[in-house]
Amino acid sequence: MQEVSNNAPNSGWWRGGVIYQIYPRSFQDSNGDGIGDLPGITQRLEHIAALGADGIWISPFFKSPMKDFGYDVSDYCDVDPMFGTLDDFKHLLGRAHALGLKVMIDMVLSHSSDQHPWFTESRSSHDNPRADWYIWADAQHDGTPPNNWLSIFGGSAWQWDTRRCQYYMHNFLSSQPDLNFHNPEVQQVLLDTVKFWLDLGVDGYRLDTANFYFHDAQLRNNPGRGAPDLANPDPAVNPFNPYARQCHVYDKSQPENLAFLQRLRALLDQYPDTTMVGEIGDDDGLARLAEYTRSGPNGEPRLHMAYCFDFLGENHSAPFLHGILQRFITEVGDGWPCWALSNHDVVRSATRWGGPTPHPQLIQTALAFQASLRGTLCLYQGEELGLPEAQIAYEDLQDPYGITMWPEFKGRDGCRTPMPWNDQERHGGFSTAEKPWLPVANEHLALAVARQRVDPHSTLMQFTRLLHWRRTQPALLQGSMTLLPSDPQALAFVREHASGSLLCVFNFSGHPLRWAVPGNWAPATLLTGSGLEGAQLHGGLLHLEPWSAAHLSN
Structure with a gap:
């Protein structure tokens, strides 16, 4: 069934x-x-x-x-x-x-704020109802943090708390204690x-x-x-x-x-x-x-x-x-x-x-x-x-x-x-x-x-x-993507959909580009209406100005 x-x-x-x-x-x-x-x-x-x-x-x-x-x-x-x-x-x-x-x-x-009521209760004792809602750990024998984990904001990911005499974990600021998802x-x-x-x-x-x-x-x-x-x-x-x-x-x-x-x-x-x-x-x-x-x-x-x-x-x-x-x-x-x-x-x-x-x-x-x-x-x-x-x-x-x-x-x-x-x-x-x-x-x-x-x-x-x-182009909204071979100056890929395909080409450089359109795209048409400028198509060559893009349809 x-x-x-x-x-x-x-x-x-x-x-x-x-x-x-x-x-x-x-x-x-x-x-x-x-x-x-x-x-x-x-x-x-x-x-x-x-x-x-x-x-x-x-x-x-x-x-x-x-x-x-x-x-x-x-x-x-x-x-x-x-x-x-x-x-x-x-x-x-x-x-x-x-x-x-x-x-x-x-x-x-x-993580939450250290001013969240959950943390206020959690840090109050070892046996309160939310004692295990955050990540608490004992100090090592020499008083140092439980391990070597670091905070994204710099320094140790562990902050000593004098109420519980334990460290709590914070991946970010010490005022952002991490919640214990193991609970x-x-x-x-x-x-x-x-x-x-x-x-x-x-x-x-x-x-x-x-x-x-x-x-x-x-x-x-x-x-x-x-x-x-x-x-x-x-x-x-x-x-x-x-x-x-x-x-x-x-x-x-x-x-x-x-x-x-x-x-x-x-x-x-x-x-x-x-x-x-x-x-x-x-x-x-x-x-x-x-x-x-x-x-x-x-x-x-x-x-x-x-x-x-x-x-x-x-x-x-x-x-x-x-x-x-x-x-x-x-x-x-x-x-x-x-x-x-x-x-x-x-x-x-x-x-x-x-x-x-x-x-x-x-x-x-x-x-x-x-x-x-x-x-x-x-x-x-x-x-x-x-x-x-x-x-x-x-x-x-x-x-x-x-x-x-x-x-x-x-x-x-x-x-x-x-x-x-x-x-x-x-x-x-x-x-x-x-x-x-x-x-x-x-x-x-x-x-x-x-x-x-x-x-x-x-x-x-x-x-x-x-x-x-773009909203009028199903190939861009839902189509698959196939990369063309890497090029020092041009980035090109094909977006393909049942309703039609688009060839997308980008000149990511400060120099003009002449790019040979692949043979299966020889009769391609340079699309307009996208607001993009700086591209021309002549005899199978796509001319792109510095920092410009084009969409072609076949």
Whole structure:
């Protein structure tokens, strides 16, 4: 007898969709306190819908002491007053849905704030009801931490607590103690918080540090890997941080993680059209991505999508990008990626790839490349404007990561400055406050939304045309992807769908390119309507200007 699934229907809107990431502190301030908020997001949703996005991901807005700007949660089921109220969120949800936008929120399950009531009780004694809800361990004989695990923010991952006379584990700040997922009660209470927001009507989750949930129960030491290669650093790890000197075998990415993700997926599947994308930071991200997106031994699904870090570094040469995509095809196969060029933790792509004065055509080509890949597109706020990294004075820094590691590493504030909406308004239209939480970068004012919206050649309008055109191309939304041979200057691949195929070619260099179209594409037609410029097709030769792209149809 065929089994009957109890799963709710799912349209798969996220497959090939465009998700716009909002960093709420910096999107729009509605009440003049200098900090962005939920009503401000609601006020600007039409901008996102007009761009051609399918959904939004909102970084954390839960109650928090804000030691790590909301990634230290003190109440998973309420809104921090800084951002508004639960009713404000419900209004945002309704307005987004009315505009055809799905709403995903950022769930930080691996750790909480040290001000969460759970931790307050856990640290109070060895035998209270929540004593084992966090990761506690005795000191070694000489008083040193239980093992050599390190925090991503620098130093030991263990903090001594005088109440219990034990160490507790923190992968991030010492004010962010890690929850003990080996305790079934912890798993259940966190699933209950996920259900709370699903019942309110959210459409999915971005799972923060989705491979950090479990640790090695034996607390075994991580092996060392030596000093990092400063010429070719891992884009997910700060090379000036000793964290990069370990192979993180035991402090994250444990086998038990997969079973919890299956439980989480089973919960989401009870709600229609929901999805989740996991942030997976690992020494071998692609291998872990494959593991986390494939089904379990009995067919149990895990993540819908995995967030890819592979394009968050500085290298953007055609051979490098070709190598990443080839590895993805070989190792991940049918796993569904969520591709990003920027986010709230890394230098903006315009600066990483284009230097201090990025060429607008490079920015537009990078966005066209991202929009042409097999997978889901994740766009960080301000990328549609081509914003470069903002330069922040030391006295204006807010990020504890940057304050600790200044000046070699300036932290994450440069990609978190307020959105410039109108260069004719105070603070670029972001806030009426005397001083926003971070200054609006002067170099961003010339790229403000209001100014770009009236310029048909602006990055904003070019990208808007591209996304709307992309919606008419099933090959880009759902088609397979086949790489063409590597080339020193050109990156090329074919997206194939039952309705037709597209040849996508990108010149990732500052020099003109003449590229011979393969024989089976000889009668190809250069497509228009995508907003892309700088390409011509003559007699089987594709002429591409520096930093340009083309889509061909046969």
